[in-house]
Amino acid sequence: MTSMNTFTNVTPLPRSFYCRETIEVAQSLLGKVLVRRVNEGILAGRIVETEAYKQNDPACHASKGMTKRNQVMFGEPGHAYVYFTYGMHFCFNVVTAPQGVGEAVLIRAVEPLEGIDLMARYRRTNKLTNIASGPGKVCQAFGLGREHNGLDLTDGVLTIVDDGYVLDRIVTSTRIGIRLAADLPWRFYIANNPHVSRR
DNA sequence: TTAATGATGGGCT
């Protein structure tokens, strides 16, 4: 059995990984691998950029209480919160903190590792660093949409795994594309990684 | 720099 670089039989991160302080989870997610199983095979990419959204944070969808849209943020940690925005894009988040708290981490960029051809097809681009270098791009590359909202990431077709990758350095900055609480330093990314989004 | 594009939710009535 010489399976090189396939993430088929890797154990997903446990619930306890997500049931922690949201900033900690945002930083810990860097370097982990997002894996989706589809009929055509496996899509996998290393998480290189994240943002934390906390309950008492005006930029957080949950800051004004539970609504139909944000209800999974208040649910069990380790589930996917996928929402539609700007009339044409989806954003993929990971629910963090204990049940009832309403916090999450936005996955802003990943480095494609496996299923790159399929991702390129979904994205209609051939440039590697343009495949998943932004939150909307991540969803398009992995084919994520409404139907994935609420999925349990600890067991199923959409998971996050640890493949033992060791980071060089994490950079901290303010979050991108928000108006409220724009001064909070809750964006994290892997230094010198070409798949991190720019602006 | 700006258009595309539509769901969401807060603030009314």
Place this chain on the structure above:
DNA sequence: GCCCATCATTAAA
């Protein structure tokens, strides 16, 4: 219930 500014974006120009 209606109105409408807003929006955790992207691609094209």
